[in-house]
Amino acid sequence: MKNILNSIQLVLTGLGGYLGYVLGGYDGFIYALIAFVVFDYISGVMVAILERKLSSEVGFRGIFKKILIFFIVAIANILDVFLVKNGSVIRTAAIFFYLSNEGISILENCVRIGLPVPQKLKEVLEQFSEKGDGDDA
Template sequence: MTRLEVTGVKGIGALFISFLIYLIGVINEAVVVLMFFMILDGVTGLLRAYVTKSWDSTIGFAGVVKKLGVFVMIGMAAGIEYMVMSVGQDPKGLVLLGVTSFFIVNEGISILENCAQIGLPIPAVLFNALEKMHRDPSGKEQRLIRSPMLDRIDKKELLKENEALHTQLNKKKEEEKKQ
């Protein structure tokens, strides 16, 4: 499957789960707030990429996939709540609220990080907390550093080489079939 097909399948799955959540009736204000925060995170992420001149479609695509995954997790939480309600218990929305609240906080931190990287004034306490979050207890940074070699690789040349290798493999298979 290609990336586009995988994204399509995940998108259809997310739509299906969202519709089921709607039918079950467990959409609450927290889910709406989470969706709003996700939109804000996407906008601030695009602004950060523009300001820092670090646009990378792979990172953007990974972010979209993660956001779809969040809705899958919320769908799972809604399913658990539905199961508990079907046996006569009333979870009072705590499972869904707990999962959704976790992701709201996560999106809020991401928005704050994007705003800090854009250059907006962030209170020192929050800025220091963000810096500490990117370090492990021993003080070593946990950020991923892109290999400088990757910047020198020309994607078009890689695709041409890959196509040539694929052609050679096909010829080899055809020769083996003839023998």
């Protein structure tokens, strides 16, 4: 039993190290993005439950989208490492873009549930979103 647990621990450690390398390290930006992605998914499930629109197909589609966010961050990090070579400009821009999108989505879910949202918070997230609108494809 102990060998199985050690093997699982070894695999998870290797996976965590590899993801850290591909994503450009575990810094505050990545932690914030992880938190926003999780909060957005949970708040989306809450809305679906309250509106009686809970669907496993929609749920899996949401999970796949969240995974692809981290693929994009990994691609941005690879571009930084091999093209820019100094700094993490593209990675940081990608993270900020998805942080603002996830933040706006969380606020929208809060409003749909009936929770009042501070206007200043809406304005800050909308500013991030507007700055990124011309850059996305």
